[in-house]
Amino acid sequence: MRLKQSFIKTLRDAPKEETARGAKFLSRAGYVHKELAGVYDYLPLGLRVLENIKKIIREELNRIGGQEILMTTLQNPELWKKTDRWDIEKMDIWFRTELAAGGELGLAPTHEEPITEMMKTYIKSYKDLPFSAYQFQTKFRNELRAKSGIMRGREFLMKDMYSFSSNQADHDEFYHQVEDAYKRIYERLGLGDCTYQTFASGGVFSKYSHEFQTIIEVGEDTIYYNADKSVVLNEEVLIPEVLEELGVKREELESARAAEVGNIFTLKDKYSAPLNLEFMDQDGQQKPVLMGCYGIGVSRVMGVIAEKFADEKGLVWPENVAPFKYYLIGIGEAGLSKAEELYQGREEEILFDDRDLRPGEKFADSELMGIPYRIVVSDKTLANGQAELTNRATHETTLISIDQI
Ligand code: ATP
Numbered sequence: 001m002r003l004k005q006s007f008i009k010t011l012r013d014a015p016k017e018e019t020a021r022g023a024k025f026l027s028r029a030g031y032v033h034k035e036l037a038g039v040y041d042y043l044p045l046g047l048r049v050l051e052n053i054k055k056i057i058r059e060e061l062n063r064i065g066g067q068e069i070l071m072t073t074l075q076n077p078e079l080w081k082k083t084d085r086w087d088i089e090k091m092d093i094w095f096r097t098e099l100a101a102g103g104e105l106g107l108a109p110t111h112e113e114p115i116t117e118m119m120k121t122y123i124k125s126y127k128d129l130p131f132s133a134y135q136f137q138t139k140f141r142n143e144l145r146a147k148s149g150i151m152r153g154r155e156f157l158m159k160d161m162y163s164f165s166s167n168q169a170d171h172d173e174f175y176h177q178v179e180d181a182y183k184r185i186y187e188r189l190g191l192g193d194c195t196y197q198t199f200a201s202g203g204v205f206s207k208y209s210h211e212f213q214t215i216i217e218v219g220e221d222t223i224y225y226n227a228d229k230s231v232v233l234n235e236e237v238l239i240p241e242v243l244e245e246l247g248v249k250r251e252e253l254e255s256a257r258a259a260e261v262g263n264i265f266t267l268k269d270k271y272s273a274p275l276n277l278e279f280m281d282q283d284g285q286q287k288p289v290l291m292g293c294y295g296i297g298v299s300r301v302m303g304v305i306a307e308k309f310a311d312e313k314g315l316v317w318p319e320n321v322a323p324f325k326y327y328l329i330g331i332g333e334a335g336l337s338k339a340e341e342l343y344q345g346r347e348e349e350i351l352f353d354d355r356d357l358r359p360g361e362k363f364a365d366s367e368l369m370g371i372p373y374r375i376v377v378s379d380k381t382l383a384n385g386q387a388e389l390t391n392r393a394t395h396e397t398t399l400i401s402i403d404q405i
């Protein structure tokens, strides 16, 4: 991508309500544009980051047999009445709207109800089970507070996966596969070292659910862990019975601020019973399908990565999610024409700063944007057949031969 042709301009100031460092940089570096509190547009660089995150998630979920779908945003209130989640008293985060033809619709905050209803068309017998389906979809939630940039949106991108099984053993097996897939996902996203699978409350039907929590100063949650982090739990389950069961004492636990980047739930028949999603079992009986749901906050993950790795100069993207691998600058006549030559055919890997700006401004923007490697070709380096290669994360600069590039 050429910066000269791009409409993106780096900005001196972030929107004034933005408080966190990463959130400010995402705006200033032109990754996102804020429409309203909790409502963001993704610009070319930001969209590339989102797509890279989605690609990693998609690859890992496909590996465990997930089938990708795309469901609708508009929701039929009748389904949500059956599970007692249409009432604002029960679900206070609804955005709801009137139909011109009369009646109401909701904007999906999640998709358990519609996918359960949809599967009634496709699940008849135990032979149809088990399987899982997932989507990347925009969710709408009327969150009371939306002050953490893209980490808490009123409109945000979620990956939600749902599993359907005929028996507990099949459900458990898939649940464990998702646990492993999530570990690989956070590892590949660059968050492996600071993300923990955390015990959380599981509601009525299973004892625990699990959250995936990334330790980060600006996180909205608090997690508790023992020294080797083999036991990590969230605030909801920090109660004597649970501590006893997990074999830890309160005074052995330290706390840290964290952001919930994903979660996995055993639902049993919580949705299939009220919505009547049943199958004919081997014994000839009709039984409710056992379900699980598995979320990842895709846009929240982007915000968390931005926040986690930013330094005083700007964003620092891990290579796997960076919008481009290289930021290319040519200085002087020969340097510029060599840069042009290097850029040819590598438009997907290189963000080429071909703007008519002073080198200092280009250096500053390359740091603000957080592209992993900066290549500077100048008349001076070129005299020795070389270019400068700078690592954004370590600030190390080395000279490499042009041929090596
Ligand atoms: P939270 O406790 O942060 O509100 P939640 O328990 O409501 O999250 P789920 O409904 O299970 O979360 O959603 C699945 C995932 O979607 C969460 O783990 C989180 O990563 C992400 N998520 C939830 N709410 C938001 C939001 N308002 N903006 C961005 N991401 C979100």
Ligand code: MG
Pocket (backbone or CB within 6 Å): none
């Ligand atoms: Mg929530």
